[in-house]
Amino acid sequence: MTDPLGVEDLLRELAPQVLGVLVRRHGAFDACEDAVQEALLAAALQWPEEGVPEKPRGWLLTVATRRLTDQWRSESARRDREAAVAAWDPAASSSGPEPGEDQPGDRDDTLTLLFLCCHPALSPPSQVALTLRAVGGLTTGQIARAFLVPETTMGQRISRAKQKIKSTGARFGMPPAGERAERLRAVLHVLYLIFNEGYTASSGPDLHRADLTAEAIRLTRALHALLDGDGEVAGLLALMLLTDARRAARTGPGGLLIPLTEQDRTRWDAAAIAEGTALITDALTWSPPGPYQLQAAIAAVHAEAARPQDTDWPQILSLYRLLTRVAPNPMVTLNEAVALAMVRGPRAGLDLLATLDGDERVSGHHRLDAVRAHLLEKAGDTGAAREAYRAAARATTSLPEKRYLESRAAGLNGTD
Numbered sequence: 001m002t003d004p005l006g007v008e009d010l011l012r013e014l015a016p017q018v019l020g021v022l023v024r025r026h027g028a029f030d031a032c033e034d035a036v037q038e039a040l041l042a043a044a045l046q047w048p049e050e051g052v053p054e055k056p057r058g059w060l061l062t063v064a065t066r067r068l069t070d071q072w073r074s075e076s077a078r079r080d081r082e083a084a085v086a087a088w089d090p091a092a093s094s095s096g097p098e099p100g101e102d103q104p105g106d107r108d109d110t111l112t113l114l115f116l117c118c119h120p121a122l123s124p125p126s127q128v129a130l131t132l133r134a135v136g137g138l139t140t141g142q143i144a145r146a147f148l149v150p151e152t153t154m155g156q157r158i159s160r161a162k163q164k165i166k167s168t169g170a171r172f173g174m175p176p177a178g179e180r181a182e183r184l185r186a187v188l189h190v191l192y193l194i195f196n197e198g199y200t201a202s203s204g205p206d207l208h209r210a211d212l213t214a215e216a217i218r219l220t221r222a223l224h225a226l227l228d229g230d231g232e233v234a235g236l237l238a239l240m241l242l243t244d245a246r247r248a249a250r251t252g253p254g255g256l257l258i259p260l261t262e263q264d265r266t267r268w269d270a271a272a273i274a275e276g277t278a279l280i281t282d283a284l285t286w287s288p289p290g291p292y293q294l295q296a297a298i299a300a301v302h303a304e305a306a307r308p309q310d311t312d313w314p315q316i317l318s319l320y321r322l323l324t325r326v327a328p329n330p331m332v333t334l335n336e337a338v339a340l341a342m343v344r345g346p347r348a349g350l351d352l353l354a355t356l357d358g359d360e361r362v363s364g365h366h367r368l369d370a371v372r373a374h375l376l377e378k379a380g381d382t383g384a385a386r387e388a389y390r391a392a393a394r395a396t397t398s399l400p401e402k403r404y405l406e407s408r409a410a411g412l413n414g415t416d
Contacts, residue, residue: 011044014137015135020109114187128190133158191220195216208250235280235295241275248269276303277300334371338374353372366394389406
């Protein structure tokens with residue numbers, strides 16, 4: 001027997017390679033993606049019992065091609081195929097494989113698939129779902145469970161995304177040079193969304209969804225291997241590693257959330273911190289600092305501190321101010337307010353936080369009330385802090401965050 005976890009890792013690595021070959025050969029992204037999913041399922045069932053074949057990519061390609069043939073046997077399916085191929089790039093739909101293309105490692109279509117799955121015609125949730133399925137090799141059921149939605153709902157989302165790509169006439173190939181930077185930003189944003197949903201789940205009983213953080217890191221590693229000369233790709237990978245390094249220390253008994261300043265730092269993953277720090281230190285020597293690099297640099301400063309009181313808050317504040325100039329948004333301001341409070345006192349942080357009160361992008365978000373509560377508590381205004389904690393607890397859909405915020409509010413009872 002073969003280790004099922006090893007099989008799963010191999011299948012996720014091969015999924016985009018096999019799909020890329022099929023789409024280049026036949027067009028019809030939606031049909032090819034369905035065929036690859038069926039081949040992956042067959043492999044997941046057979047390989048742990050029978051062993052991994054000598055040429056696993058060729059095995060998957062053969063099975064997926066057979067599934068395509070089965071799909072296209074009926075007359076109506078043949079007509080659909082002809083229409084799809086006619087709309088496809090003729091050069092990409094040759095009747096046979098390119099020389100040597102079935103040999104593992106000869107051609108990696110991961111980047112092309114990422115660009116396709118992050119097509120600007122798709123909404124961010126659809127981009128995330130399609131990326132996890134087509135590039136990540138996850139089944140619809142796995143994606144649905146990760147996002148706590150019914151499998152039918154996720155299946156409909158993925159199906160609509162594939163149909164949307166088909167209707168746009170998008171071709172399987174790299175976008176024009178003038179569009180690549182923008183499309184890469186979309187890809188990085190999708191990977192960032194996947195990681196964040198795994199690191200702090202937006203809803204449900206668990207704070208973490210380790211399967212999503214692991215998949216985001218795996219896909220970002222693959223992207224970094226393809227684009228090792230891009231500073232923002234390196235920055236995003238570093239940010240993920242440095243952030244995920246704290247995961248084991250973020251929860252206590254019963255899953256209660258533990259804030260950064262109270263975590264047992266001996267439980268942080270030293271290897272991940274070393275790798276992430278090396279990545280961002282190197283990237284900043286040759287690449288203009290972008291948003292992900294700056295966030296990674298902030299995470300690295302936190303990681304350098306053996307104790308909370310050793311944290312270099314002035315440096316963190318400077319980095320947040322630079323991040324505000326490079327990529328201003330309300331969440332950056334929230335974090336800058338915390339750093340400002342650590343350097344100049346809680347009232348200074350509250351004054352900066354007040355600039356967000358009329359910002360519709362963050363109004364009603366629990367993070368705004370949570371940060372305000374924290375700063376009010378540090379300022380000694382326990383009554384206002386208690387009410388802000390309660391407001392934040394009502395607004396969040398994450399049960400661990402709700403329990404934490406309610407416990408903070410309860411701890412302030414009778415301290416006015």
